Amino acid sequence: MKVRASVLTRIGATRPYSVSRPLEVEELELDGPGPREVLLKVHAAGLCHSDLSAIDGTRPAERTPLPMILGHEAAGEVLEVGAGVTDLKPGDRVVTTFVPSCGHCVSCMEGRPALCEPAPRFSAGGVLATGGTRFRRGSRTIHHYVGVAGFAEMTVMVRDSLVKIDDDVAFESAALFGCAVLTGVGAVLNTARIRAGDSVAVIGLGGVGLSALLGARMAGAFPIVAVDPSDEKLRLALDLGASLAVRSDSPDAVARIRDSTEGGVHYAFETAGATQALDIAYRVTRRGGTTVVAGLPAGNLQAPFSHASLVAEERTVKGSYFGSCVPVRDLPRLIRAYRLGQLPVDRITGATVRLEEMNEAFDTLAAGTALRQVLVPA
Ligand SMILES: [Zn+2]
Numbered sequence: 259m260k261v262r263a264s265v266l267t268r269i270g271a272t273r274p275y276s277v278s279r280p281l282e283v284e285e286l287e288l289d290g291p292g293p294r295e296v297l298l299k300v301h302a303a304g305l306c307h308s309d310l311s312a313i314d315g316t317r318p319a320e321r322t323p324l325p326m327i328l329g330h331e332a333a334g335e336v337l338e339v340g341a342g343v344t345d346l347k348p349g350d351r352v353v354t355t356f357v358p359s360c361g362h363c364v365s366c367m368e369g370r371p372a373l374c375e376p377a378p379r380f381s382a383g384g385v386l387a388t389g390g391t392r393f394r395r396g397s398r399t400i401h402h403y404v405g406v407a408g409f410a411e412m413t414v415m416v417r418d419s420l421v422k423i424d425d426d427v428a429f430e431s432a433a434l435f436g437c438a439v440l441t442g443v444g445a446v447l448n449t450a451r452i453r454a455g456d457s458v459a460v461i462g463l464g465g466v467g468l469s470a471l472l473g474a475r476m477a478g479a480f481p482i483v484a485v486d487p488s489d490e491k492l493r494l495a496l497d498l499g500a501s502l503a504v505r506s507d508s509p510d511a512v513a514r515i516r517d518s519t520e521g522g523v524h525y526a527f528e529t530a531g532a533t534q535a536l537d538i539a540y541r542v543t544r545r546g547g548t549t550v551v552a553g554l555p556a557g558n559l560q561a562p563f564s565h566a567s568l569v570a571e572e573r574t575v576k577g578s579y580f581g582s583c584v585p586v587r588d589l590p591r592l593i594r595a596y597r598l599g600q601l602p603v604d605r606i607t608g609a610t611v612r613l614e615e616m617n618e619a620f621d622t623l624a625a626g627t628a629l630r631q632v633l634v635p636a
């Protein structure tokens with residue numbers, strides 16, 4: 259069938275993308291779903307910093323096979339299911355997940371599907387976990403970003419990468435659960451497992467950081483310190499329940515946070531994928547506290563913290579990938595929290611954009627002040 263999509267045609271284009279235009283809207287051929295696969299109408303797909311990292315070449319470090327359809331945080335409607343898919347039917351609403359976990363490697367069997375061992379191989383090749391690609395332009399193959407390829411009117415995905423949600427959840431909000439919400443809230447609830455009354459700092463208020471803030475609030479953390487270079491984001495953070503907002507570029511940021519939290523926070527979350535943010539996160543973590551690192555940085559960076567304090571202050575530094583989540587367990591649970599008003603994801607959802615506006619939208623994302631933009635492809 260014919261489908262329009264936003265296709266990444268080259269990596270490392272100079273900004274602004276509104277001029278260099280690395281993303282092009284193209285009409286492609288899309289195969290129907292094979293065994294274990296699902297054809298999906300994409301109703302909404304969030305624009306995430308990881309998509310930007312694929313465009314500008316900071317990630318993945320290994321080569322991104324081009325051309326490729328980006329987008330790894332989407333919500334849509336099942337149009338057709340392939341052979342062997344018995345638990346989804348046309349009309350069902352689903353949210354995508356971007357780790358195509360196999361269900362039977364050691365990590366999957368240990369309940370940590372975000373760390374699925376074969377998954378990175380499929381993602382690096384730009385193919386589905388069922389093998390190969392489903393988009394074509396003439397004889398040319400178009401690759402799938404991390405098994406999702408959400409920046410398209412329709413996409414084909416492996417059934418195991420989809421989680422069914424209730425019929426009355428708006429697609430634009432549901433999409434954010436696929437990356438930002440699972441990653442940010444998951445870092446707080448799954449990776450850190452904070453307790454009510456623990457003090458928290460969130461460094462970097464993108465979609466993941468704002469989600470971490472909402473998660474910390476839901477879990478009863480206090481105080482919650484928000485850290486970002488944007489005054490607009492800091493104002494929003496205070497509105498969403500942060501008790502203190504600090505500009506990350508102010509020279510006394512660390513001292514102010516330590517002073518107002520009796521020597522530092524129990525848990526600091528780095529959600530910017532930047533060495534400077536990790537440096538702040540580590541330095542504002544209290545003695546005996548935990549620094550959770552959830553932002554995905556460029557592949558060549560080394561962590562910047564004091565070896566001695568790690569020992570003498572019994573610090574913990576903990577990585578968090580995809581919120582240490584089990585999507586089939588966590589996604590419905592967090593959607594329920596959203597429906598009950600406990601997780602106001604609408605407040606961190608920004609403008610909707612069309613397929614033709616993706617280059618401009620990634621310029622906006624790169625500027626760092628906009629809320630999570632959501633592509634509505636058709
Ligand atoms: Zn993402």
Ligand SMILES: [Zn+2]
Pocket residue numbers: 359360361362363364365366371373374375376377
């Ligand atoms: Zn696995």
